Amino acid sequence: MRRRDLIALARETLTLHRLRTGLTLSAIAIGVTAVLLLTALGDAAKGYVIKEFAGVGTNLVIVVPGRVETSGGMPAFGGSTRDLTLEDCDAVARQSAAVREVAPFSLGTGSIEYAERSRDVRVIGTTTPFLEVRKLTLSAGRFLPPGDPRQGDRVVVLGQKVARELFQGENPLGRLVRIAEWRFRVIGVLGPKGSSLSIDYDDLVIVPVSVGLRMFNQTGLFRIMVEAASPETVPVALEQVKAVLTARHDDEEDFTLITQDAMLKTFGAVIDALTAGLAGIAAISLAVAGIGIMNVMLVSVSERTGEVGLLKALGARRRQILDVFLVEAVMLSTGGAIVGVIVGVTVILIAARIWPFIPLQPSPGWIALVVTLALAAGVSFGLMPARRAARLDAADALRGRH
Amino acid sequence: MNATPGGEDGAIIRLDHVSRVYQVGESEVRALDDVSLTIARGEFAAIMGPSGSGKSTMLNVLGCLDTPSSGSYVLDGEPVEKLSEDQLAEVRQRKIGFIFQSYHLVGRMTAARNVELPLIFAGVEPRVRRERVRAALEAVGLARRTTHRPDQLSGGERQRVAIARAMVMEPRILLADEPTGNLDTKSGEEIVALLERLNAAGLTLVLVTHDPRVAAHSRRVLRMRDGQIVEE
Numbered sequence: 001m002r003r004r005d006l007i008a009l010a011r012e013t014l015t016l017h018r019l020r021t022g023l024t025l026s027a028i029a030i031g032v033t034a035v036l037l038l039t040a041l042g043d044a045a046k047g048y049v050i051k052e053f054a055g056v057g058t059n060l061v062i063v064v065p066g067r068v069e070t071s072g073g074m075p076a077f078g079g080s081t082r083d084l085t086l087e088d089c090d091a092v093a094r095q096s097a098a099v100r101e102v103a104p105f106s107l108g109t110g111s112i113e114y115a116e117r118s119r120d121v122r123v124i125g126t127t128t129p130f131l132e133v134r135k136l137t138l139s140a141g142r143f144l145p146p147g148d149p150r151q152g153d154r155v156v157v158l159g160q161k162v163a164r165e166l167f168q169g170e171n172p173l174g175r176l177v178r179i180a181e182w183r184f185r186v187i188g189v190l191g192p193k194g195s196s197l198s199i200d201y202d203d204l205v206i207v208p209v210s211v212g213l214r215m216f217n218q219t220g221l222f223r224i225m226v227e228a229a230s231p232e233t234v235p236v237a238l239e240q241v242k243a244v245l246t247a248r249h250d251d252e253e254d255f256t257l258i259t260q261d262a263m264l265k266t267f268g269a270v271i272d273a274l275t276a277g278l279a280g281i282a283a284i285s286l287a288v289a290g291i292g293i294m295n296v297m298l299v300s301v302s303e304r305t306g307e308v309g310l311l312k313a314l315g316a317r318r319r320q321i322l323d324v325f326l327v328e329a330v331m332l333s334t335g336g337a338i339v340g341v342i343v344g345v346t347v348i349l350i351a352a353r354i355w356p357f358i359p360l361q362p363s364p365g366w367i368a369l370v371v372t373l374a375l376a377a378g379v380s381f382g383l384m385p386a387r388r389a390a391r392l393d394a395a396d397a398l399r400g401r402h
Numbered sequence: 403m404n405a406t407p408g409g410e411d412g413a414i415i416r417l418d419h420v421s422r423v424y425q426v427g428e429s430e431v432r433a434l435d436d437v438s439l440t441i442a443r444g445e446f447a448a449i450m451g452p453s454g455s456g457k458s459t460m461l462n463v464l465g466c467l468d469t470p471s472s473g474s475y476v477l478d479g480e481p482v483e484k485l486s487e488d489q490l491a492e493v494r495q496r497k498i499g500f501i502f503q504s505y506h507l508v509g510r511m512t513a514a515r516n517v518e519l520p521l522i523f524a525g526v527e528p529r530v531r532r533e534r535v536r537a538a539l540e541a542v543g544l545a546r547r548t549t550h551r552p553d554q555l556s557g558g559e560r561q562r563v564a565i566a567r568a569m570v571m572e573p574r575i576l577l578a579d580e581p582t583g584n585l586d587t588k589s590g591e592e593i594v595a596l597l598e599r600l601n602a603a604g605l606t607l608v609l610v611t612h613d614p615r616v617a618a619h620s621r622r623v624l625r626m627r628d629g630q631i632v633e634e
Binding site for chain 2: 001002005009012013016306307309310311312313314315316317318319320394395398
């Protein structure tokens with residue numbers, strides 16, 4: 001029997017019962033659309049997070065004091081955590097060949113005052129390379145001057161918003177401000193940056209690290225920001241930083257290294273799991289639609305018992321009868337899948353137009369997967385009714401018995 | 403064997419002590435009870451008998467839709483009592499045409515499409531199919547009705563479509579189950595005349611009927627009762 005004839009026969013039957021065919025087709029289409037929309041949302045969420053993290057800088061390695069791991073129980077005595085110091089910074093900068101820049105990072109909170117106005121801000125203490133490492137820009141003036149990080153003038157660089165709120169349009173360069181009762185001269189204003197790694201760079205001030213540590217009576221740094229020479233050298237840099245710091249900390253790895261890659265992987269994995277969960281929920285509707293196909297095919301087989309008997313009398317083999325019904329089921333699911341993909345992709349494209357900041361886009365991978373699933377549903381749920389038809393006794397079927 | 407199928411005597415159907423026993427609950431029903439029957443090539447035989455006499459079972463066995471519980475059946479020189487379901491389907495495809503009281507036309511298909519069905523399942527090429535369908539419908543006088551659906555045809559026309567469908571594979575035997583049962587007298591006579599013409603052209607014809615006037619056209623009447631042939 002020719003494949004074309006099988007398809008033609010199935011089409012004749014399906015077009016006869018337009019309503020029934022349409023409803024079954026819609027059920028599959030809805031399932032397919034649901035899978036596509038939910039997975040597109042999941043992918044968009046991931047894309048959004050990746051975009052956020054991309055601002056961190058792909059070459060970046062962040063050193064955090066303390067070991068971030070759960071080993072259970074009380075920490076062993078003597079396993080105390082050493083501070084990250086400016087000396088650590090120097091050592092990393094000098095001894096790690098794969099490292100391009102190193103910037104210390106201290107953090108405190110204080111209120112900044114100018115001309116009767118005051119505002120609570122985060123105070124970051126750092127050095128010249130910070131500008132490059134954190135990919136910051138200046139809208140006015142200059143950044144912290146180079147020099148011995150242990151020395152440091154009372155100078156400050158203001159975030160966009162701080163400058164705007166405090167100076168109300170006045171030029172802040174050269175002005176004296178008071179931060180946590182310390183007097184500073186404003187030497188620069190940052191360009192707009194927004195939030196990165198949960199720090200709002202528009203709403204903070206930057207001072208030399210030595211000053212920052214003294215202001216808040218801190219002995220250790222909040223972070224050390226390390227920039228590798230290139231994205232490819234990040235793993236090498238990671239090893240070198242680890243070796244240098246471990247050696248300096250009495251052979252104890254009492255710090256944690258974070259890379260953008262690792263953060264992306266973690267978040268990516270979480271969102272992937274969520275997306276898979278959403279896809280799974282949507283796939284349930286596909287399974288329901290599959291049962292719909294089975295139901296329609298069972299009805300069809302019992303309505304066409306006499307026809308099956310006739311085909312058998314005319315010499316149709318079991319396998320041919322099976323194929324006739326199976327092709328109908330598969331055509332239903334294929335048709336539904338096609339409609340579902342068209343609707344799903346259209347909705348995604350429209351949504352992407354309406355909300356351009358969400359990276360919504362149809363994914364060929366998900367489309368391929370969901371179409372495969374729909375076809376599998378057609379075959380697996382169509383098989384039982386088709387078998388039932390193929391197994392009908394010819395003589396009984398001709399008399400309309402089954 | 404192929405040169406003279408059926409042996410020297412030219413028999414196309416040879417039933418030898420054939421029984422067909424059904425199990426209905428606890429009891430056995432002998433629908434065919436030790437029947438022996440020979441039908442010659444080109445013969446026209448009518449089977450008559452009250453309902454439940456085994457006519458239908460007889461026709462099913464002859465048409466390879468059912469297999470004997472015991473005994474042997476040689477059809478056109480080929481023993482068929484031990485064939486598998488698919489092998490029987492193949493025998494039906496090549497050798498047997500069926501006509502039914504209720505026509506068994508597929509309602510959603512045109513006359514031509516109905517006649518084309520056996521050719522489709524036999525895997526015949528579309529171009530060849532069209533020609534054979536046209537010829538078969540012409541032979542039953544329906545050349546102008548090819549695109550009509552069954553519900554647009556009269557009873558007699560429907561049965562003629564069914565005959566065209568049965569003949570399109572050029573079978574050796576035509577088995578007819580009450581072919582005139584749903585027809586008025588005039589249409590019934592036309593159908594019988596058509597069947598007689600086919601028989602005259604060499605086709606073996608076996609029909610089951612209640613109607614003595616139809617049976618009168620045959621040269622041989624077999625009467626059945628309780629699963630046996632009681633009179634010839």
